[in-house]
Amino acid sequence: MRRERRLWPWYAALLAPFVATLWVPFFDSAEPRLGGVPFFYWYQFLWVGISSALTAVVYFATQREDPPRDPPPQRSEGRGARSASPPSRDRDGGST
Amino acid sequence: MNTPALVVFVALFVIVTAIGFVASRWRPADLDQLHEWGLGGRRFGTVVTWFLLGGDLYTAYTFVAVPALVFGKGAIGFFALPYTIIAYPLVFVIMPRLWSVARKHGYITGADFVRGRYESGTLALAVAITGILATMPYIALQLVGMQVVLAAMGISGDAPLVVAFVVLAAYTYQSGLRAPALIAIAKDVIIYIAVLAAVVTIPAKLGGYGAIFDAVPPKKLILAPQQASAYSTLALGSALALFLYPHSLTGILSSSGRAVIRRNSAMLPAYSFLLGLIALLGYMAVASGVDKSPAYAEGFRQYGANYAVPALFLQSFPAWFAGFGFAAIAIGALVPAAIMSIAAANLFTRNIYKELIRPACTPKEEAGVAKLASLVVKFGALVFIVAVPQEYAIQLQLLGGVWILQTFPALVLGLYTRWLHRWALLAGWAAGMTTGTWMAHTLAFKGNVYPLKLFGTIVPGYAALWALIVNLAVAVVLSAVFNAAGVARGKDATSPEDYGGH
Numbered sequence: 346m347r348r349e350r351r352l353w354p355w356y357a358a359l360l361a362p363f364v365a366t367l368w369v370p371f372f373d374s375a376e377p378r379l380g381g382v383p384f385f386y387w388y389q390f391l392w393v394g395i396s397s398a399l400t401a402v403v404y405f406a407t408q409r410e411d412p413p414r415d416p417p418p419q420r421s422e423g424r425g426a427r428s429a430s431p432p433s434r435d436r437d438g439g440s441t
Numbered sequence: 442m443n444t445p446a447l448v449v450f451v452a453l454f455v456i457v458t459a460i461g462f463v464a465s466r467w468r469p470a471d472l473d474q475l476h477e478w479g480l481g482g483r484r485f486g487t488v489v490t491w492f493l494l495g496g497d498l499y500t501a502y503t504f505v506a507v508p509a510l511v512f513g514k515g516a517i518g519f520f521a522l523p524y525t526i527i528a529y530p531l532v533f534v535i536m537p538r539l540w541s542v543a544r545k546h547g548y549i550t551g552a553d554f555v556r557g558r559y560e561s562g563t564l565a566l567a568v569a570i571t572g573i574l575a576t577m578p579y580i581a582l583q584l585v586g587m588q589v590v591l592a593a594m595g596i597s598g599d600a601p602l603v604v605a606f607v608v609l610a611a612y613t614y615q616s617g618l619r620a621p622a623l624i625a626i627a628k629d630v631i632i633y634i635a636v637l638a639a640v641v642t643i644p645a646k647l648g649g650y651g652a653i654f655d656a657v658p659p660k661k662l663i664l665a666p667q668q669a670s671a672y673s674t675l676a677l678g679s680a681l682a683l684f685l686y687p688h689s690l691t692g693i694l695s696s697s698g699r700a701v702i703r704r705n706s707a708m709l710p711a712y713s714f715l716l717g718l719i720a721l722l723g724y725m726a727v728a729s730g731v732d733k734s735p736a737y738a739e740g741f742r743q744y745g746a747n748y749a750v751p752a753l754f755l756q757s758f759p760a761w762f763a764g765f766g767f768a769a770i771a772i773g774a775l776v777p778a779a780i781m782s783i784a785a786a787n788l789f790t791r792n793i794y795k796e797l798i799r800p801a802c803t804p805k806e807e808a809g810v811a812k813l814a815s816l817v818v819k820f821g822a823l824v825f826i827v828a829v830p831q832e833y834a835i836q837l838q839l840l841g842g843v844w845i846l847q848t849f850p851a852l853v854l855g856l857y858t859r860w861l862h863r864w865a866l867l868a869g870w871a872a873g874m875t876t877g878t879w880m881a882h883t884l885a886f887k888g889n890v891y892p893l894k895l896f897g898t899i900v901p902g903y904a905a906l907w908a909l910i911v912n913l914a915v916a917v918v919l920s921a922v923f924n925a926a927g928v929a930r931g932k933d934a935t936s937p938e939d940y941g942g943h
Binding site: 362373390393396397404 | 519
């Protein structure tokens with residue numbers, strides 16, 4: 346429970362893209378243009394970048410809160426054989 | 442017939458087909474296990490998952506229909522951008538929970554989770570059938586994307602479509618999810634090259650982005666005040682629905698860990714950026730005046746606004762590169778079509794066949810049924826698109842989006858709370874399905890923006906979202922009633938630790 350309380354402020358940061366892109370009056374205007382592109386368009390393109398960066402920041406900030414990592418991934422032959430029963434690990438898998 | 446374009450197109454298609462068959466030997470494992478065939482063994486790391494989900498969510502139909510909407514209707518068509526902006530923070534927060542619980546209990550479909558969580562085969566069946574119903578027309582629409590680019594190269598008739606789909610069916614049968622995962626890498630490289638070339642060279646020819654936006658009628662350039670609610674509800678509703686689609690869940694569950702999903706939420710917006718650029722192709726088509734050129738009149742007559750991007754490519758690129766761009770769209774159809782048919786096959790096998798027909802089937806039989814089901818699903822989509830007017834497929838896909846959102850309470854809220862009662866969720870689902878379908882019916886199935894009368898004003902909004910509100914209201918009220926009356930809640934097979942903390 347304590348862990349969830351620590352995470353909450355970080356997750357709340359992810360609400361920003363919702364407010365910024367769903368409240369149309371913020372950006373429903375042609376001016377100011379940027380390189381000939383109306384505000385409506387470059388504003389939303391900008392938020393693709395901001396939202397992605399925010400997600401990355403929250404990812405790194407909450408990484409330590411993630412469950413401890415797995416032992417390094419096993420060889421694939423072993424995994425195939427093991428798979429007859431449902432895998433029971435519920436932690437981060439190694440990324441291959 | 443456009444020979445240089447066709448040569449490039451066919452060459453790329455052959456390469457991709459070879460990749461599809463070779464994929465069965467990639468990270469070899471026993472493909473007679475459903476989680477190997479249908480989820481790639483849950484082993485895809487960050488990079489493969491990025492390509493797989495990118496190839497899965499940004500479909501051929503997206504590449505044709507989004508710019509077509511911008512071309513025809515202007516700013517409102519741009520809702521695809523906020524939609525894909527807000528979808529990823531949702532994935533970041535929600536989907537690691539689903540991944541953890543699915544890994545722990547061997548769930549392969551969303552309906553598997555619902556069954557385990559609520560001990561209700563009926564609720565799981567409702568979720569599974571909704572998923573299959575929403576997916577089928579979506580597969581059919583991938584064929585529409587292919588049909589349009591084939592027509593642009595002067596190829597008509599259904600034979601090439603049949604050939605493409607038979608080939609697709611063969612390698613999906615053999616390689617399972619490995620095939621689209623490997624093809625997605627090639628596909629995305631081709632798509633990025635084609636789109637970046639288009640957004641650099643075409644504006645240069647048309648006099649820059651300023652000139653392109655100047656060619657758009659001012660009324661279409663930004664939203665009218667009464668379009669605002671439609672814009673944001675379409676974006677929000679589509680974002681909530683995106684990861685309820687079976688093919689998205691398949692992509693998520695095939696990844697090797699929570700961190701892979703979380704990292705990809707930050708990395709997948711690269712595709713959103715690409716999608717925004719693709720949407721702008723619609724305005725480039727307006728500025729280049731392709732719709733007024735007699736050379737493309739026949740294409741526009743037959744395919745309407747969907748012909749805008751192919752016509753733009755033909756006019757702006759040398760023939761061989763137009764073929765490259767068309768191959769990008771056609772191969773862009775194969776990846777999602779393969780994943781969608783696998784996802785629908787997984788649902789059929791796990792939640793219909795094993796649930797109702799053969800509860801005692803062996804793992805090998807289960808995988809065999811899924812492989813056959815994937816063939817049936819693709820064959821069904823093919824018959825649909827060849828035999829039924831194209832507009833029905835489009836209307837059904839619109840309805841599919843309305844329907845799939847009605848699984849949100851059981852699937853997503855179910856990841857956080859067990860308070861909602863299984864029978865209340867089922868009633869809410871039924872109410873949402875009925876409301877959404879009724880709203881679509883009053884719009885003659887031609888649109889999905891329903892003008893809701895609210896306290897004397899009219900609020901136009903995405904029918905899926907209005908239906909979800911009805912769905913939630915029913916689910917909450919009935920849950921309170923059923924819980925108070927002590928109606929049996931079913932046993933929860935999962936425990937709080939199974940969700941991985943947060």
